[in-house]
Every structure is written in structure tokens, then in C-alpha cells.
Amino acid sequence: MGVPPKALDIAVTAAKEAGRLLLFHHRKPLRIKIKDNNPRNLVTNADTEADAAIRAVILGSFPCHTILSEESSHEGREYTWHVDPLDGTTNYSRGGDYFCTSIALAKGRDIILGVIANHLSGETFTAVKGEGAFCNGKKIRPLEIAGLGEAMVCVDSGYSIGRRMHTFELAKAIAGAKAVRMKGSGALSLCEIATGRVDAYLHMGSKAWDYAAGAIIIREAGGIVTDLHGREWLLDTSESVLAAGSKQVHRQFLSAIAKLVGQE
Helix, strand or coil, X not given: CCCCCCHHHHHHHHHHHHHHHHHHHCCCCCCEEEECCEEEEEEEHHHHHHHHHHHHHHHHHCCCCEEXXXXXXXXXXXXXXXXXXXXXXXXXXXXXXXXXXXXXXXECCEEEEEEEEECXXXXXXXXXXXXXXEECCEECCCCCCCCHHHCEEEEECCCCHHHHHHHHHHHHHHCCCCEEECCCCHHHHHHXXXXXXXXXXXXXXXXXXXXXXXHHHHHHHCCEEECCCCCECCCCCCCEEEEECCHHHHHHHHHHHHHHCCCC
């Protein structure tokens, strides 16, 4: 597996250092810019400061590693860190509570550890490949439910109008779910699947830094992460993310979407 010594501890330290800055700026005036000429895609000074703090911690211990972040990149080799210093920027920019920091480490294309920190709740979710998933040191598992009709499902629509419209169309497939929520932090939603608070998640479009940590946390907890067609979610998957806590819910979710788009 090849997890570098103390890599998990370093990732947790980096996430907590980011959290210190994010909590300092929370509900205070922010400098807000738009990214990629998209007024729905925001970045704040808190994002960039948290990103710099994470980079300093990681590169201080692993100077030859690569860092790929939503806010920056650093060239390296073999090991790559996938970082979102602030997942849920729009929520955060309005003083909302649903945001986190997400950090994952991959060796080649293999995700080997993940850390997601919910700074306001004080919950830190961790996973190392082959060792299970934990929240504040306590092992976590998804909730086993009968099927999609009993499921609480989270959906995120992203920043593209086209993808939003597609997401809303696909959401018809889960109209019969017990509850549907749109929370605005995919990384936290994946952690909620791993703990049994949520049962499934759908998002059209994905970046490795958004979902790498959540993917290993869910899988180590016993859940499933694929794309919309049921193929294993990988670091280079860009089309979609579909996650579920149980095979039954995942299978029914895929089937409902396939029927909706006329694939069955």
C-alpha cells in the first residue's frame, strides 16, 4: 500500500491548521472573487489562506510530493495530495455552517488515505486503505436500509447551468426517496453516508480534490462510490459521482436513473 510514515497525522494537522484560519474568518467580511468567469463559482481570501497553510504543513514533511488543490498546484512525483481547503465556499461566504476541509493522498492512481474535517462540529473523518473509516477515532459504518424508498438522498448541482438542469432532470429518479436534500458540500455529504446520517449522494461533474478523501472514507466504511453508470469512481472520473451506503440503495438508484434516461 505504501502509506508514508506519519502521513495521516500530517494530513490531520494540515486540516486543523486550515480550520483555524477558516474559523477565524467565519462570519466576518471576506474578499470574494469569482473563478473561471463564472459568477456562481466563488473563492475567498479564507480559501487561499487555508490552501497556503495546508501546503506549508504537507510540503514541510513531504517536499517531493505533488499537491493538486482547488486553489493551487505543486509539481512533484509518485505521491499526490488532492486538497480542497474549503469545500462549501458558497455556504461559507454567506456565514453558513455546512463546510469542511478535504485532504486525500494517492500513490499513483490509488487513493491511500483521506481526511475530512468539519471544523464547526469538531468532527474529523479519517481513513487509511485497508484499515477502516473513523470519526474522531471511532469506527463508522453506513446505515443498512431496505431500499431507495427509505433513503435520505443528497444532491449537489454544481456551477454550470447545463449541469444543474441535467441534475434536476435526474433528480426525478429519486422522487420516491424518503427525503432529498441539497447541502452544498459534497465532501461532507459523503462523510454523512459513511456515518449513516445520509444514504446516497448524486453530483454531475467531479474533481479529484472534491471527492478523493470522501471516496476512500465511504469505501473503508463499507459503502460504494461510482459514476452514473456504475463504474468505480477514480481520480480521473469527471462526469459524475454517485455514492451510497448499501449495495441495495446503490443498485436501485442506478436502475431508477437508467430507466429515466431510457437506458432500460
